[in-house]
Amino acid sequence: MKVAIIMGSDSDWPVLKPAAVTLDEFGIEVEVLVASAHRTPDKVHSFVASARERGVRAIIAGAGAAAHLPGVVASFTTLPVIGVPVNSTSLGGLDALLSIVQMPSGIPVATMAINGAKNAAIFAAQILAAGSPELEAKLDEHRRTMAEEVEKKAANVSFKK
Amino acid sequence: MKVAIIMGSDSDWPVLKPAAVTLDEFGIEVEVLVASAHRTPDKVHSFVASARERGVRAIIAGAGAAAHLPGVVASFTTLPVIGVPVNSTSLGGLDALLSIVQMPSGIPVATMAINGAKNAAIFAAQILAAGSPELEAKLDEHRRTMAEEVEKKAANVSFKK
C-alpha cells in the first residue's frame, strides 16, 4: 500500500517534500520520481503504467507553469491522481492551477491548493483509509492534533488583559 | 459501498446530476442531499458525520459563488471529499473554484473543473476501485469506450477528400 509522488523537475521538490514527510508520518510507503511529461515522457509512462501492480494506490503529481504532468499521469492510469499546482512563474500559480484543474471530461485530476502538497498527502491517506481502520484512526488523531495546535497557537494572540 | 452527492440548492442539480448518472452507470449506489452550509448547517453536519457508518466511501459536494459547502463537508469527516465548482455568477465560476481549491493545510478538498461533475463521479469510482476488481475493470472499459467515441466522432471532421 504505497503512494507515488511524481514531479517534472528537482526544483519542485521543496514544494512537494511536505507530501512525502506527511505520508511517512502516516506510515504510508512513498515512491518518489522525477520525470517530465515533456522531456522524459516514456519514463512517466512506464512508471505510471506499472504503478498499480507495484502496490501504488494513489499518485501525487506536482507541476508549475503549463502544468501538464498531473493530467498526463492521469491519462496513463485509472488510479486516483492528485494534482498539486506549483507556484513557479510570475502569475502566482494561477497558470498551473488552471492547467491542472480544468481537465476534460473522462480524465479527472483531484486538484489541491497552489503549493498544497501536504493536503495532497492527507487526501491520499483518506483514500487509503478505506480498508484500514488503523489509518482511519490516524486521520482522526491528526484532526485532533490540528485542533489542539490551533488552541496552543492561540496563546500567541492576546489583546489587553 | 456508496457515494454521497450534496449540494446547497436545487438550482445546482442540473450541474450535479451527471455525477449521479455516471455513478449509477458504474453500479455505485448514490445518496443525494440538498443541504446548505449556511442555511441548514445542522443538516449538513448530521448527514456527513454519519456518512461513513452508512457505508459512504466518498462525498461529492458542489457549490457556486463563495462555495463553502465542500470545505465545510470536509471539516466534518475524514472521508475523501470531492468538490465541484459550479458556474453560477458573473465571474464564470472563478469565485467558486478559488473558494473550493484554496483550502488551508489539514483539510483537503479534491477539486474538479468548473461544472466538472462527471469527472467527480469518475474520480469517486477510482477511489472505490481499490478493493474492487470489478469496478477497476469497469473503469478500464470506460477508458476504452471513451477512446472509441473519440474515434467515432472523428468521422464528423473531414476536410476535402
Place this chain on the structure above:
Amino acid sequence: MKVAIIMGSDSDWPVLKPAAVTLDEFGIEVEVLVASAHRTPDKVHSFVASARERGVRAIIAGAGAAAHLPGVVASFTTLPVIGVPVNSTSLGGLDALLSIVQMPSGIPVATMAINGAKNAAIFAAQILAAGSPELEAKLDEHRRTMAEEVEKKAANVSFKK
C-alpha cells in the same frame, strides 16, 4: 457593548490586530478568539451562538485563502458579521476576497478591503454608534483627525518653491 474578533490561525493576528487596537481606541470592549472554521468548528459555533447574549453587537472575522470563516460565522448568528480578506497566498488575497464577498443570498458578510482590518473596526463602531451619541461623536472626531493628518502629511510633499 462588545465587538468580537475571530480568526482561524494565530498567523492572521498581525493583520487583524489593528482592528483590536482601533476598537480599543474607540472605547469599545473587544473579545478575541482564534478558532478555525475547518479545524475547530465546534469552538466557532459555541462562541458565535452565544455571542449576542454575551453583549457582542458585531463580529469581525478574518481569513485568507479559501476564506470560509466569515461565512461560517454568519451562518450561526444574525449579528452583523464583517469579513476581512487576508492576503496569505500567491494570489494576492483575491482568493480570500471572492470567498468572503460572494456569499449566497440570505447570509450576508460585510466585506472589507484585503487586509482592511482597521476599516472593519471603524465599520463596527459605526454600527454600535446607533444608540450611542458618545460613540457617534468619537467617529466624527476620528474623521476630523484623519483630515488633519492628511494636511500634516501633505507637508512631506513639496515641489520647488
Place this chain on the structure above:
Amino acid sequence: MKVAIIMGSDSDWPVLKPAAVTLDEFGIEVEVLVASAHRTPDKVHSFVASARERGVRAIIAGAGAAAHLPGVVASFTTLPVIGVPVNSTSLGGLDALLSIVQMPSGIPVATMAINGAKNAAIFAAQILAAGSPELEAKLDEHRRTMAEEVEKKAANVSFKK
C-alpha cells in the same frame, strides 16, 4: 428607523429593487434616491449629510463599472454604508467589486456580492436589529424560512427511487 437606498442611475434599479422589497418585508421604512456621484454630486451630498437626522440608520449604495458612489456616500457620513457592486460592464462586475471593496483606511464600505442587493437589505436589518427585539425575531424567522425553503426545493431533486 429607516434605510436609504441610493443608486447612480435608474438602470441600476432592477438590481437594487430586491433590497427595497426585502427591507419592506422586514417592516423597515425605505428611502430611494437616484443620484450620481459624478453627475449630481451635490444631490448625493445633501441627501447623505442630512440622512441621520431624517432617521436613516444605514445606507445601501449600488453602482457598476468604476463604482465610486458607495465610497463617496461613505465620505459624507459616519452612518454604516453598504455597497452593492452592479454587474454592468463586460468585466462581469469585477471592476465594480474592486472599486467598492478596496476602500482606503478610514472610510469603510461594507461590500456585498456582485448584484447582492437582497443581502444588503438583510445586513441593514441586522444592523437595525440591535435595539429591536421585534426585528431580531423577524431575522430569526427569516433564517427558519430559508431553511424550510431549502428543504422544500430539495424535493425538485430526485435520482432514482
Place this chain on the structure above:
Amino acid sequence: MKVAIIMGSDSDWPVLKPAAVTLDEFGIEVEVLVASAHRTPDKVHSFVASARERGVRAIIAGAGAAAHLPGVVASFTTLPVIGVPVNSTSLGGLDALLSIVQMPSGIPVATMAINGAKNAAIFAAQILAAGSPELEAKLDEHRRTMAEEVEKKAANVSFKK
C-alpha cells in the same frame, strides 16, 4: 510539404476548420487528425512521431480547457508546433491560453490568439515559405489582399457627408 492539424475532439473542429481552409487556399496539403492527449495518447504519439517522415513540416494543435494537447504533441517531435487555445469553458479561453503558452523551458509551443486558427495557418505558411519563393509570393499577395479588404470595408463606415 504538408501541415498537420490535430485536435482532441470533434467539437473543436468549428474553431480549427479555418486553419484547414486557409492552408488549402495557400496550396498547402493538410492532414487532419482527431486524437486526444488524454483519451487516445497512443494515437497522438504514433501520428506525431512519424509526421516528419510523412512530409509534415509543422503541426497545428488546438485544445480548450486544460489544453495539454499542443504541449504533448511538442514533446513527441522537434517539428514546429503551433498551439491554438480554444474558448470552450466559462473562463473565456484564459485557461487554455495559459495551459498552452506557459510551456517549460525546452519544449516550445508557438501560441496563437484564443480561437486564432486562421493565424496558425498563416504562421505555418510563413514557416514553409522558407524554401519556397512561390509560397513567399502568395504570402505577400495575401497581405495586399488584406490591405485592400480593409479599404473596401472602410466604405461601410461613413459619418455625415
Place this chain on the structure above:
Amino acid sequence: MKVAIIMGSDSDWPVLKPAAVTLDEFGIEVEVLVASAHRTPDKVHSFVASARERGVRAIIAGAGAAAHLPGVVASFTTLPVIGVPVNSTSLGGLDALLSIVQMPSGIPVATMAINGAKNAAIFAAQILAAGSPELEAKLDEHRRTMAEEVEKKAANVSFKK
C-alpha cells in the same frame, strides 16, 4: 479645429460611432479613418503624420484584442491620442484595455473605459475647449443636461407610495 477618429476595422464602427455623434453635437468637425496598424500601417502613418497640419487637435483611436492601433498612432505624433479599448474577444475587453493603457514611458495614450467611445469624444472636447469659451460653455451645458437626465430618469424608479 478637428478631431480624427481612427479604427482598424469597420467592425469597430458600431462601438466608435457614438464618439463621432458626440463630437458632432459639440459642433466639432470629425475625420473618420479605417486603417489598420498591422494591415495598412503606411496609411495610418501618412494620415497621422499630417494630422496636425490638417487642423486635427486630438486623435481618437479604437481597437480590440491586441489593440496596438492607439499606441502606434501615438508613436507618429505629439498630438493627444485617446484610446478606446473595444470589447471584441472572449476576454471581455481586458486584453484591449491592457494593450492600450500600459504604454511605456514617453508615449502616452489617454485610455477610456472599455467601449467608452462617447467619453473619448467628451474628453477630446475638453482638450479643445482650452481656447474656446464657446466649447467650454457647451461642456458646462452638457453637464447640466446630464444632471437633468439623471433626475428625469429617476422617475422610473419608484417604490411603494
Place this chain on the structure above:
Amino acid sequence: MKVAIIMGSDSDWPVLKPAAVTLDEFGIEVEVLVASAHRTPDKVHSFVASARERGVRAIIAGAGAAAHLPGVVASFTTLPVIGVPVNSTSLGGLDALLSIVQMPSGIPVATMAINGAKNAAIFAAQILAAGSPELEAKLDEHRRTMAEEVEKKAANVSFKK
C-alpha cells in the same frame, strides 16, 4: 498656463513626483495638492472648482486601491483630468486601474499606465501644446532625445562580435 497634480496621500508622492519633474522640464508651472476624495472632499472640491480661473489647463490625479480621486476630480470640472493608477495594494494596481478607467458615460478620466506618472505629464504637455509652438517644439525635441537614448543604451547590449 499651469498643470495641477493632486494625490490623496503623501505616500503617493514617490510615484507622482516624476510627473512634476517632467512638467518642470517642459517649462510648465506645476501646482501640487495633497487632498483626499474621502477624507478631505471639501478641499478637493474647492481646489478643483477654482482651478480653471487660476490658469490650470489640465489636472493629473493619482490614486491607489479603490482609486476614486481622479473620477471625483473630474466630476467637479470640465478641464481634462488625467488619472494615474498607483500600485499600492496586493493586487498589483489592477484595482486602481479599473477604478479609474471604467468611468461612466459623461465624465471621462484619461487613464495612464499603472504608476505611469511621467506619461501623465507628457500627455498634459501635449494638451497644452495646442496654442504653443514653443511647447510643441519641446515635445518634438523630447521625442528625438528619447530616440537617441534608445540608441545610446543599445550599446549596453552586445552579443559576440
Place this chain on the structure above:
Amino acid sequence: MKVAIIMGSDSDWPVLKPAAVTLDEFGIEVEVLVASAHRTPDKVHSFVASARERGVRAIIAGAGAAAHLPGVVASFTTLPVIGVPVNSTSLGGLDALLSIVQMPSGIPVATMAINGAKNAAIFAAQILAAGSPELEAKLDEHRRTMAEEVEKKAANVSFKK
C-alpha cells in the same frame, strides 16, 4: 541562415539574452537590435523590411507592458515572428502576454511563455531545421541532453529509501 533578436530597450536584454546564447549553441548566427516600436519606429521598419534579404529566417521580438513590438515587427514582414512577453510591470507579465498573443487575424505572432526567451530560440531552430539535417540532429541531441539532465538532477531528490 540567421535569426534576429529585437527588443525595445536595453532593460529587456537580461530576459532576451538566453535566446542569443541558445541560438549560438545551435550554431545559428544571431543579429541583435535594440529599437522601439514607439520611440524609434523607423529603425524597426528598416531593420525588419530588409531582414529576409540579409538572410534572416525568423525574428524573435521581446517586449513588456503594452508589448506592441512583436506585432509591429510582424506587420513589416512575412518572416515568422516569435514574441516573448517580458515580465516588467506589476501585473506579472499578463499585460505583455495578452498584448502579444491576441493578434488580429492576418498577422500572427508565435507567442512564448512569459520570459520564455530560451524557448523562442529553440522554436526558431525548429523552423530553420526544415532544410538542415544537421540542425535537426542538434535538436534531437538537445532533447536527449534535456532528458539526461532531468535524470541527473533527480539525484537531488531523495526521500528515505
